[in-house]
Amino acid sequence: MLRLPIRMKPSILLLCALLIASNGWWIYRTVDQGVTNTYREQERYEVANRVVALSALATEAVAGKPKSEAEATLRRLFPDEEPFEKEGVLHTLWISLPLSKEGRVTGVAIDDATRETAKPVPERARQAGVAKP
Numbered sequence: 190m191l192r193l194p195i196r197m198k199p200s201i202l203l204l205c206a207l208l209i210a211s212n213g214w215w216i217y218r219t220v221d222q223g224v225t226n227t228y229r230e231q232e233r234y235e236v237a238n239r240v241v242a243l244s245a246l247a248t249e250a251v252a253g254k255p256k257s258e259a260e261a262t263l264r265r266l267f268p269d270e271e272p273f274e275k276e277g278v279l280h281t282l283w284i285s286l287p288l289s290k291e292g293r294v295t296g297v298a299i300d301d302a303t304r305e306t307a308k309p310v311p312e313r314a315r316q317a318g319v320a321k322p
Contacts, residue, residue, distance in 0.1 A: 233306055234306060234307070237303050237304075237306035237307035238307045240299060240303050240307070241299060241303065241304065241307045244296075244297040244298075244299050247284075247296075247297045248296035248297050251286060251294045251296070251297065252294060252295060252296055253293055253294065254293065254294045255292060255293055255294075256274070256279060256288055256292045256293070256294065259272075259279055259286055259294045260272050260279065263279070263281050263284070267281055267282070270282045274288070278298065279294065284297065285297070285298040286298070
């Protein structure tokens with residue numbers, strides 16, 4: 190059996206303790222990051238669903254209104270923003286209202302990424318091929 194000098198034993202014990210502490214720290218960080226990511230994903234999901242719900246409500250409120258009335262409403266609600274029309278859509282900084290050929294508002298536009306985030310998690314997993322239908 191190999192015998193270590195007495196003065197080396199404390200340094201070996203110290204290095205082993207530091208190695209265990211370091212590994213414990215990295216395990217803690219990994220678990221903490223996983224929990225944080227889970228909370229962030231849930232928050233994004235909830236915000237996306239609020240956006241979808243509010244856009245459905247807003248669509249009911251503005252659908253069928255003429256462009257001039259929609260512009261007046263947008264100017265009244267958002268005085269610091271100037272609405273403009275581009276490619277058949279009435280835009281402000283944060284809201285886009287698609288227009289029909291007759292110049293009437295058809296609803297509130299939402300980007301596809303927000304709609305995708307708002308889908309229930311099992312549906313997104315099924316589309317990704319992770320979950321069975």
